[in-house]
Amino acid sequence: MRLNSFKYLVKQGFKGIWFNRVNSFASLCVITISLLMVGISVLLSFNITKMIGAIESRNEVIVVIEDGAPENNVAMLGEELAGNSNVFEVNFYSKDQAWVDMQADMSEDEKALFQYMSRNPLPDCYRIRVKEIGELSKTVSWIQGLEFVDQVQAPNDFANILIGIRNVCTILFSAITLSLIIVCFVIISNSTRASVYARRREINIMRYVGASKSFIEIPFFVEGMVIGIVSAAIAFGLTWFAYTEVFKMFSTDVNMLSIFGLSALIPFEEIALGTGIAYAVFGVLLSGVGTVISTRKHLNV
Amino acid sequence: MVEFRNVSYTYPTGQQALNRVNLKIDDNEFAFVVGANGAGKSTLIKLILRELTATEGEVIVNGFNLNHMKQRRVPKLRRTIGVVFQDFRLIPNMTVYDNVAFALRVIDAPIKYIRTRVPYVINLVGLETKAKSYPNDLSGGEQQRVALARALVNDPQLIIADEPTGNVDPARSFEIVDLLKAINACGTTVLMVTHQHDLVRYFGGRIININTGAVVFDEVIGGADEAQ
Numbered sequence: 043m044r045l046n047s048f049k050y051l052v053k054q055g056f057k058g059i060w061f062n063r064v065n066s067f068a069s070l071c072v073i074t075i076s077l078l079m080v081g082i083s084v085l086l087s088f089n090i091t092k093m094i095g096a097i098e099s100r101n102e103v104i105v106v107i108e109d110g111a112p113e114n115n116v117a118m119l120g121e122e123l124a125g126n127s128n129v130f131e132v133n134f135y136s137k138d139q140a141w142v143d144m145q146a147d148m149s150e151d152e153k154a155l156f157q158y159m160s161r162n163p164l165p166d167c168y169r170i171r172v173k174e175i176g177e178l179s180k181t182v183s184w185i186q187g188l189e190f191v192d193q194v195q196a197p198n199d200f201a202n203i204l205i206g207i208r209n210v211c212t213i214l215f216s217a218i219t220l221s222l223i224i225v226c227f228v229i230i231s232n233s234t235r236a237s238v239y240a241r242r243r244e245i246n247i248m249r250y251v252g253a254s255k256s257f258i259e260i261p262f263f264v265e266g267m268v269i270g271i272v273s274a275a276i277a278f279g280l281t282w283f284a285y286t287e288v289f290k291m292f293s294t295d296v297n298m299l300s301i302f303g304l305s306a307l308i309p310f311e312e313i314a315l316g317t318g319i320a321y322a323v324f325g326v327l328l329s330g331v332g333t334v335i336s337t338r339k340h341l342n343v
Numbered sequence: 344m345v346e347f348r349n350v351s352y353t354y355p356t357g358q359q360a361l362n363r364v365n366l367k368i369d370d371n372e373f374a375f376v377v378g379a380n381g382a383g384k385s386t387l388i389k390l391i392l393r394e395l396t397a398t399e400g401e402v403i404v405n406g407f408n409l410n411h412m413k414q415r416r417v418p419k420l421r422r423t424i425g426v427v428f429q430d431f432r433l434i435p436n437m438t439v440y441d442n443v444a445f446a447l448r449v450i451d452a453p454i455k456y457i458r459t460r461v462p463y464v465i466n467l468v469g470l471e472t473k474a475k476s477y478p479n480d481l482s483g484g485e486q487q488r489v490a491l492a493r494a495l496v497n498d499p500q501l502i503i504a505d506e507p508t509g510n511v512d513p514a515r516s517f518e519i520v521d522l523l524k525a526i527n528a529c530g531t532t533v534l535m536v537t538h539q540h541d542l543v544r545y546f547g548g549r550i551i552n553i554n555t556g557a558v559v560f561d562e563v564i565g566g567a568d569e570a571q
Contacts, residue, residue: 047451244434244445250392251497252422253449255415 051257055264061240062265065233069269070276072229073329076222077277077321083215085285085317089307090208094175101175103182104195105168111190116166119190123170128181131171140164165192176205223328230332234262235340245341259337266333267326274325278318285310344370345391345501345534350400351556352386360386362556363400368534368549370500373527375543376536378553384536387553388503391534392424393417405500422450425494425502425531429509431486433478433493439465440474443492450497460496468492468522484515491522495531502526504535508542520546 059066105123107116116134124132141162145153172181182196238245248258292307310317347366353359360383368374378384389395390402393409402409405423412420433442444461452460465474468488478486487507494502504523508516520535520542527533537543543550547566552559 044451044453046454047448050448243432247432247434247445247493248449250421250426251446251449251493252418252420252424254418254451257449257451 047257051260052264054261055268058237058241058261058265059268062233062237065236066265066269069229069233069329070273073226073270073273073325074276074280076226076328077273077325078280079222080215080219080324081277081281081317081321082284083211083218084320085281085308085313087208087211087215088313090204090211092308094204094208101171101178101197103170103172103178103185105170105185106192106195107166107168108190108192109165111166115190119188120168122188123168123185126181126184128172128174128177129170130173133169135167135169137162137164137166140167226328227332227335230266230329231336231339234266234333234336237262237265238337238340258341259334262333262337262341263330266329270325270327270329271322273329274318274321277325278321281317281321282310282314344368344403344405344532346401346403347387347390348401348403350390350397350402352383352390352395353398360556361390361397364553364556364558366551366558366561368532370532371527371530372549373524373533374535374549374551375546376534376551376553377538377540377543382553383556384553385505386556388505388534388536391501391503392426393420418450422497423500425497425499427487427490427494427502427504427507429506431478431483431490431510433486433489435478438475438477439470439481439489439492442478442489443496446493446496464492464496467495482515483511484518487511487515487519488522491519491526495526499531501532501534504533506536506538508537508539513541516542517545 105119107119111119120132120134123129141164144164145156148156172178178196179202182194185191185194245258289307289310345366345368347364350361350364350366351359352361364383364387376384376387386395390397390409391404393404393412397410404420407416407420407423409420434445437445440461443465444457447457447460462471462474465471468491470485470488470492473481473485478489481489487510491504491507494504502523507523508519511519516539523533523535524546545567547564549561549563551561
């Protein structure tokens with residue numbers, strides 16, 4: 043194809059957007075919203091995964107050993123714990139060490155209160171870390187069943203909440219993506235049909251003078267691609283703004299910091315390029331492929 | 344050259360539009376196709392343009408056998424044919440120049456060729472002063488000349504004029520046919536479908552009469568213009 047013809051077709055694509063501006067705008071809005079929702083779902087999913095990872099790395103399960111358990115049994119318990127596939131670190135924390143640490147944290151008044159105690163009231167325990175927080179409750183149940191274990195203290199509830207959120211996000215993300223893709227295709231199909239109708243006279247003449255199929259289809263494809271790229275750019279801008287605001291909120295809120303720590307949210311700069319590329323590819327694919335399919339459906343060349 | 348060999352066409356509804364038509368229009372010929380509404384004239388044109396494929400028989404146009412033609416080759420066939428319609432089918436938001444150039448642009452013609460060919464053809468149909476006008480600013484006769492220029496600009500071997508004078512006043516109708524005759528004299532085959540018997544009688548030549556899907560008359564008659 044000659045460069046001149048290519049320029050002509052691109053120009054026709056832009057003209058098509060303008061002549062069909064109401065439908066083009068509708069397509070643009072729907073694709074932007076779709077990209078935005080899918081993008082936010084993905085970013086949310088990434089961040090929740092990261093938060094869970096951060097909590098996983100700081101989580102600690104305390105296995106309290108029965109008072110009076112024989113030393114060799116305590117050692118065997120340690121070996122049993124270390125042998126579990128979900129346990130990656132096991133540390134013995136003796137009652138004496140616990141007593142020393144506790145006293146170190148006490149004020150003078152508190153120390154005075156405890157100096158009359160003849161016996162260390164604290165138990166021996168194991169401090170363990172798990173690999174996969176999703177398996178935490180299963181691991182805790184297993185530990186509770188072991189001999190000489192008095193009780194197990196684990197951040198079960200919080201982990202369950204996070205896992206629940208992650209699962210809901212995954213389901214929501216999939217459902218939103220699927221339904222938005224369908225909605226996008228319907229809107230693009232309608233928009234293309236309107237565009238074909240608006241240009242039916244030209245298309246008819248093009249057919250009679252011997253324009254090739256691709257020559258007739260290319261302006262519609264250009265139209266779809268442009269709408270896809272513009273939608274991606276708008277969605278990217280909105281995501282940038284919204285994400286930065288949420289990030290600021292997380293970085294300045296003390297409660298959030300105490301729960302998730304400083305590194306819980308991924309800074310936008312780290313994911314900007316990937317997000318931009320994903321938006322552009324998804325936008326162009328959604329709009330371009332949608333346009334090609336609907337052009338072939340509505341344009342009986 | 345257009346050749347129909349025992350061509351029949353039946354629409355999917357079961358209505359038979361053409362029945363065993365045999366017809367040959369040689370290169371450089373001028374033929375009028377006449378017949379009542381529903382006689383099969385439009386089907387004949389659609390078969391020539393490969394909008395329809397014959398259900399029986401063979402259609403050969405400008406060296407293309409349309410029965411065995413793949414869909415992707417149809418544009419190549421159509422580049423050898425110029426079509427003029429009763430309703431002109433001009434693009435209202437394009438100037439006369441752009442309407443004519445459009446036919447070349449969409450077949451990927453070189454820009455230099457467009458720049459020389461379009462003014463030449465506009466000049467040929469006598470609209471050199473109207474090149475920058477829009478179709479709605481022109482009379483019916485002038486619009487039909489634009490349509491004719493657009494059909495001619497590809498330098499086709501065959502021109503199909505489907506009721507080209509249907510929306511033109513009688514005086515301008517004769518001018519349009521005169522123009523088609525002039526184009527024919529330059530070597531282009533012309534097939535003109537018309538209802539206007541006065542035109543046919545005036546110009547004469549080969550007359551093909553189609554009635555209920557069959558060619559009932561195909562002869563050359565002398566025209567009144569020759570007698571004058």
